Amino acid sequence: MAIKFGSEEWLKAFTQEISQSQAYKEAAKKWEGDLYFVIEPEASLKDKIVVYVDLWHGECRSSALVADESEKTPAYRIWGPFGVWRQILEKKLDPVQAMMTGRLKVKGDMAQIMRMPRAAVELVNCVTKFETEFPD
Amino acid sequence: MWYFVVPEVVFGQDALSRLAELKGKSAVIVTDKNIVKLGLVDVVKAQLSRAGMESRIFDEVEPDPSLQTVSKGVALMNRYEPDLVVAVGGGSVMDVAKAMRVEYERPDLKAEEINPFISDLGLGTKAKLICIPTTSGTGAEATFAIVLTDTADQRKLSLINREIAPDIAIVDPAFAMAMPPAITADTGMDALTHAVEGFTCTWKNDFSDGLCIRAIQIVFEYLPRAVKDGLDMEAREKMHNAATLAGIGFINSLTSMAHAIGHSLGAAFHVPHGRAVGLFLPYTIEFIGEAREDLWAELANSLRLEVPKGERAGPIIAQAIRGLAESIKEPLSLKEAGIPFDKFDSSMDKLIDNAMADGSLIVSARIPSVAETEKFLRYAYEGKSIDF
Numbered sequence: 001m002a003i004k005f006g007s008e009e010w011l012k013a014f015t016q017e018i019s020q021s022q023a024y025k026e027a028a029k030k031w032e033g034d035l036y037f038v039i040e041p042e043a044s045l046k047d048k049i050v051v052y053v054d055l056w057h058g059e060c061r062s063s064a065l066v067a068d069e070s071e072k073t074p075a076y077r078i079w080g081p082f083g084v085w086r087q088i089l090e091k092k093l094d095p096v097q098a099m100m101t102g103r104l105k106v107k108g109d110m111a112q113i114m115r116m117p118r119a120a121v122e123l124v125n126c127v128t129k130f131e132t133e134f135p136d
Numbered sequence: 137m138w139y140f141v142v143p144e145v146v147f148g149q150d151a152l153s154r155l156a157e158l159k160g161k162s163a164v165i166v167t168d169k170n171i172v173k174l175g176l177v178d179v180v181k182a183q184l185s186r187a188g189m190e191s192r193i194f195d196e197v198e199p200d201p202s203l204q205t206v207s208k209g210v211a212l213m214n215r216y217e218p219d220l221v222v223a224v225g226g227g228s229v230m231d232v233a234k235a236m237r238v239e240y241e242r243p244d245l246k247a248e249e250i251n252p253f254i255s256d257l258g259l260g261t262k263a264k265l266i267c268i269p270t271t272s273g274t275g276a277e278a279t280f281a282i283v284l285t286d287t288a289d290q291r292k293l294s295l296i297n298r299e300i301a302p303d304i305a306i307v308d309p310a311f312a313m314a315m316p317p318a319i320t321a322d323t324g325m326d327a328l329t330h331a332v333e334g335f336t337c338t339w340k341n342d343f344s345d346g347l348c349i350r351a352i353q354i355v356f357e358y359l360p361r362a363v364k365d366g367l368d369m370e371a372r373e374k375m376h377n378a379a380t381l382a383g384i385g386f387i388n389s390l391t392s393m394a395h396a397i398g399h400s401l402g403a404a405f406h407v408p409h410g411r412a413v414g415l416f417l418p419y420t421i422e423f424i425g426e427a428r429e430d431l432w433a434e435l436a437n438s439l440r441l442e443v444p445k446g447e448r449a450g451p452i453i454a455q456a457i458r459g460l461a462e463s464i465k466e467p468l469s470l471k472e473a474g475i476p477f478d479k480f481d482s483s484m485d486k487l488i489d490n491a492m493a494d495g496s497l498i499v500s501a502r503i504p505s506v507a508e509t510e511k512f513l514r515y516a517y518e519g520k521s522i523d524f
Contacts, residue, residue: 022505023503023505026492026505026506027492030493094338094339096498097138097339099252099253100252100253101137101138101139102253102255103137106253110249110251110253110254111248111251113251113253114251114252114294114495115493116493117495117498118492118493118495118497118498118503121498
């Protein structure tokens with residue numbers, strides 16, 4: 001059954017997939033840093049969604065949907081319009097290409113991102129292992 | 137959405153004369169001491185002086201060049217304020233020249249900070265970058281990637297940004313004539329690996345495909361001739377063109393698993409880059425296998441290799457590459473490459489770690505796990521075809 005995009009249930013499914021993914025564990029075993037994924041409203045998405053995940057050495061230590069971005073000060077912020085995120089989650093767009101073409105913006109330690117691009121790819125693989133229901 | 141970035145390419149015999157048409161007061165020639173000894177820098181200086189330009193030489197580029205070398209070169213540029221940076225050499229020289237140009241034009245940006253996510257570097261206002269390759273393999277004359285070593289931290293930096301591509305690539309075969317057979321073979325295998333991976337990685341695209349296929353065809357036809365007789369001008373010219381075609385092809389798609397594992401091997405055992413990636417190429421084709429069967433079939437067709445009915449094209453391409461490598465005396469296994477087993481075995485964790493962290497791996501049509509990478513390396517050590 002499809003899970004509503006950006007819901008608590010969706011975040012739970014996402015973090016469960018992270019914890020079960022051997023490929024992510026291997027790709028991100030040296031990753032240190034929490035992130036905001038900011039999905040900006042566009043078309044059928046009326047309100048901004050901010051997903052917080054604290055990723056550390058291949059594990060997700062904590063996660064939350066954040067109403068106010070000032071609640072936390074994560075090491076990374078990755079943001080872009082809903083349409084771009086949707087293409088990534090539907091595996092129609094490579095996340096690294098999205099960042100390289102500026103469709104997703106990135107703030108944080110670029111050197112670490114460049115050292116572990118496969119972590120980003122495996123993270124997306126985690127979120128595509130369950131069916132997401134997008135707003136229409 | 138994606139980009140296709142390519143410099144102005146001037147190719148063929150006498151391509152160097154393009155230098156005499158350029159405008160400017162002065163140039164810094166970036167090179168190494170061996171290229172100076174071969175007299176190639178004098179030829180470049182003569183063309184620049186025909187354009188009315190003075191030139192200064194920076195010949196301190198070493199193999200596996202460092203950030204510190206870049207800083208020395210930038211200091212010279214700041215004193216001399218050139219309008220042109222002219223790189224004459226192999227991949228290391230061209231990488232240093234690209235980094236020097238960035239730091240010269242953008243003193244607020246250190247070379248190690250170059251990454252694909254920054255835009256509007258505003259290069260080209262103070263100095264244009266011209267690259268003249270003296271090897272036929274790296275394709276660096278046409279790419280927007282730089283590999284440097286941070287000697288302070290003992291780490292390799294892979295820097296990429298599409299705005300750092302050279303303005304002009306001068307692909308003149310006369311500059312490749314001095315390469316000895318072993319370097320011709322190693323760099324030729326590098327060009328082949330660029331082209332095969334550029335054509336089959338997951339970021340492949342319509343703009344790079346044709347360049348990669350043509351480069352593969354040229355390498356198969358002309359690399360053995362260029363290795364056998366370095367004075368075979370036709371073979372030299374074709375291989376020089378193939379390297380640039382492959383460079384443009386792969387930088388606009390990407391390289392893949394053979395590069396990820398080849399980089400790792402090179403860092404651990406100092407195997408020449410082209411030899412390392414070329415050695416792994418047939419094994420990666422076997423490993424990726426069915427995930428790219430349609431493309432292996434297309435390649436086989438373009439090389440006029442027969443694929444018997446009911447058989448897969450991947451293994452046939454892999455064997456054809458091994459045949460080419462054998463004909464130019466390239467090693468087919470890590471054992472043949474002279475790597476002692478005890479050192480290989482004790483370096484396994486590091487080899488796997490570095491390969492798994494390499495950016496090239498993300499565009500492989502099949503990404504190996506840690507366990508598969510170890511098995512892959514052990515097969516490549518023994519020269520066993522990949523069967524998993």
